[in-house]
Amino acid sequence: MRPTLLALGLALGLGGTAFAHAATTTPTQPPLTALTKDSGTPMPAAQKRVHFDHAALHITVQPATQSIAASATLTFSATAATDVLLLDLDRNLPISAVAVDGKPLAASDWSNPDGRLKIKLPHALAAGDKVTTTITYGGKPHVAKRAPWDGGFVWSHTKDGQPWVGSAVEGEGCDLFWPCIDQPDGKPDLVDLYVTVPKPLVAPGNGVLIGVTDDGNQRTYHWRAKHPTTYAVSINVGPYKELHGEYHSRFGNTIPLYYWYLPGEDTQAKALFAEFPRMLRFFEAKIGPYPWGDEKMGVVETPYLGMEHQTINAYGNHYAKDGSGFDWLMQHEFSHEWFGNQMTNANWDDMWLHEGFATLMQPLYARYLDGDAEYYGWLHHLRFLIRNHAPVVSGTSKTEEQVYDPSGPGQDIYNKGALMLQTLHHLIGDQAFYDSIRLLIYGRPDPKPGNFVPQYRTTADYMRIVDQVTGKKLDWFFKVYLYQAALPKLDVQRHGDTLDLRWQVPHHLPFPMPVDVQVGNTLHTVQMTDGHGSLAVPADALVTIDPHSVLLRDEPRITEFLQWRDQQRAKHVARK
Structure with a gap:
């Protein structure tokens, strides 16, 4: 978890103000080498x-x-x-x-x-x-x-x-x-x-x-x-005061639960602690066994926003309420017990494996709790945070600073990574998607407590795993979404009774991504061989492209809004 997550929280109306009850000290100190x-x-x-x-x-x-x-x-x-x-x-x-x-x-x-x-x-x-x-x-x-x-x-x-x-x-x-x-x-x-x-x-x-x-x-x-x-x-x-309990896992083991919090917060602390079992239930059902079940699931209140410290996640969100029904910060950091601590990127260049998956877990968790409206609400807001300044993955060794810097992929390792995975989920289906995650995380398709070890992973590893699970060669998908800064754009033209669709992709890379089209009450899937496809459509029919919003693509309405918003911010700064 890094600064981009706070930007996510604030954009969704989900964040609290850090340090609201913490007085911190930053003395003069020698610089780091x-x-x-x-x-x-x-x-x-x-x-x-x-x-x-x-x-x-x-x-x-x-x-x-x-x-x-x-x-x-x-x-x-x-x-x-x-x-x-x-x-x-x-x-x-x-x-x-x-x-x-x-x-x-x-x-x-x-x-x-x-x-x-x-x-x-x-x-x-x-x-x-x-x-x-x-x-x-x-x-x-x-x-x-x-x-x-x-x-x-x-x-x-x-x-x-x-x-x-x-x-x-x-x-x-x-x-x-x-x-x-x-x-x-x-x-x-x-x-x-x-x-x-x-x-x-x-x-x-x-x-x-x-x-x-x-x-x-x-x-x-x-x-x-x-x-x-x-x-x-x-x-x-x-x-600290301490709350503790136990969670009886679907895998037969019992996981100790602990929360350390400051005195005077008993009511809020107990409410937050009550979220622990349902988070475990979701992740173990969707992904697999909690990796540190023989140690603990632990959370500690900290004088800063948060961090995915293994089995002792830092929490400083001040019990903020946002209408989502769960604490977004704690849920995100807890995701990293799988995506970060059990499976760790082999190089910072592959950091999207931590943050993209962990970010996707939030809309998926929202859907589990409250249905599709919450799920699509999260995805909609994530879409407005993508910047496309640099590829998510460079293919070369990077330092942490180079990855998180705004001139690098920055926030896109969270938001673009998550929405790319949502598109992949649609492309390969539910079974293959979660099978690929289990192989990525545990190194085996049948994880149970005690039969797996931590994994170091690269983007190439995940590409290989997806090919293995699907039996298809899908490098074209990752090469466009992860290794190019710009998103693919879908050109849509109607010529009489024919709807023509063509992907416009950086460097003319192959991109045979199928496109769903709603024509009246009928859903069609247009196969885009060589990046192009067509569909016979009555001239007076109502047509919706990608009606279930599964395609991550360049959309003019979003680009225009982001440009307008940046202009408004610049004017505001200039007036100060």
């Missing part, structure tokens, strides 16, 4: 030579000084011979010591001048060897100016002045507060997160709570999470 600021820069060869087995993160959060004191013990398996470890960590968190396999290293054996920590190993590793390094560090982590759009820590306080702290680092990456491999495919197999906080504060975290220990005026929470997405490891600290 280019390497730390950009998540997903090309992975160095040395990082490709290791597999990330385990991270034990000990983080003491000190709200009074807005600082952390931390150590990270990281275990790797060599996949190829190597004599160095390369990790990512913000250089503005000074390192005081580094050890390898329990033995301290001299300061000359490690360096972190630009945010890439280089550790010289005392002995070279062969493929299959393991190595453990412990890094002791701390200081003032980067503070988000406007989380979650700008990443970092949020140091806030509740209405009665108690500390309220959260992290949101999707854009800049995990290296803002722990040493990691800042890549979508840099996940550790297992993370043990120990968060120490002043009493009586609470520290909800990823995965399963292993235990809580007291030490004087401090308390340490130990959480354990399997295969967490790198930016989804999170810090949450506050005077």
Whole structure:
């Protein structure tokens, strides 16, 4: 979830005002290096030579000084011979010591001048060897100016002045507060997160709570999470109250449910918590098993809008009501447990796999709850958010910033991605569409709790899966919608009793997309071989093209409106 989602919420009349009851602080701070600021820069060869087995993160959060004191013990398996470890960590968190396999290293054996920590190993590793390094560090982590759009820590306080702290680092990456491999495919197999906080504060975290220990005026929470997405490891600290329950899944397992919220919000919190079971019911019926059922479905109230932190989704929508009957923010972030955390894009260039699917889940959920009117209302508003400035997918490696930047695909990874998938759904049918999603998410057609593992996926993977499921070659569909900036345009002409239809496609690419035509009370499907088709139509007949609004296409009425709206905004700005 990033800034484009707020734009979606506001456009739909669905958003609340962020930070309505949170006073945040953004102190003067040193700038991030280019390497730390950009998540997903090309992975160095040395990082490709290791597999990330385990991270034990000990983080003491000190709200009074807005600082952390931390150590990270990281275990790797060599996949190829190597004599160095390369990790990512913000250089503005000074390192005081580094050890390898329990033995301290001299300061000359490690360096972190630009945010890439280089550790010289005392002995070279062969493929299959393991190595453990412990890094002791701390200081003032980067503070988000406007989380979650700008990443970092949020140091806030509740209405009665108690500390309220959260992290949101999707854009800049995990290296803002722990040493990691800042890549979508840099996940550790297992993370043990120990968060120490002043009493009586609470520290909800990823995965399963292993235990809580007291030490004087401090308390340490130990959480354990399997295969967490790198930016989804999170810090949450506050005077939280807790709601908990259980969900008995259609797949036979029981899923723990938790919501941590601020005191004084019991009525709203219970109403939000009541949404958890029906969201699980929808996703498990439509997609498949909740991926983290042996850990928990967790949500924590945060001093920023939201983020898809694995099993501990951040929620800061202030219980806003919008008439939709569900909390749009929580539902979107929960979608990412499948589209983002279980299935993770292998490169930021494929980020539409997270956001396009997660965005489509909202109109589909609205239809499940309240029928077609809500479904088409959502789709209608999404259509007015598409910009077509750049292709959704470039086919080259991208950083997070390049993808989300308005000069790149930006918001289109959400809205264009979702509407493209709606068109695909119509093209291939219900069975094939959901079969393709299950293969994308779980790597198998018959997912059950315990029989699948997390997947790294690319756009090419999904194209291959759709071809496999349908038995057809549909690359023409994706090449137009994902790899071209402009939408296809349907030219419609009537010549006497003949209706002529022709697709106008960038670079004259093949696009044999069938077109539904309503003639009076009869629905016809016109096959568009070579991008062209025709239909005999009585001259006096009423004709509606695409009567069920399933085709994502360039439409002059929308273009004219968007141009007019931009002009009005420019005039408004000029008058100020």
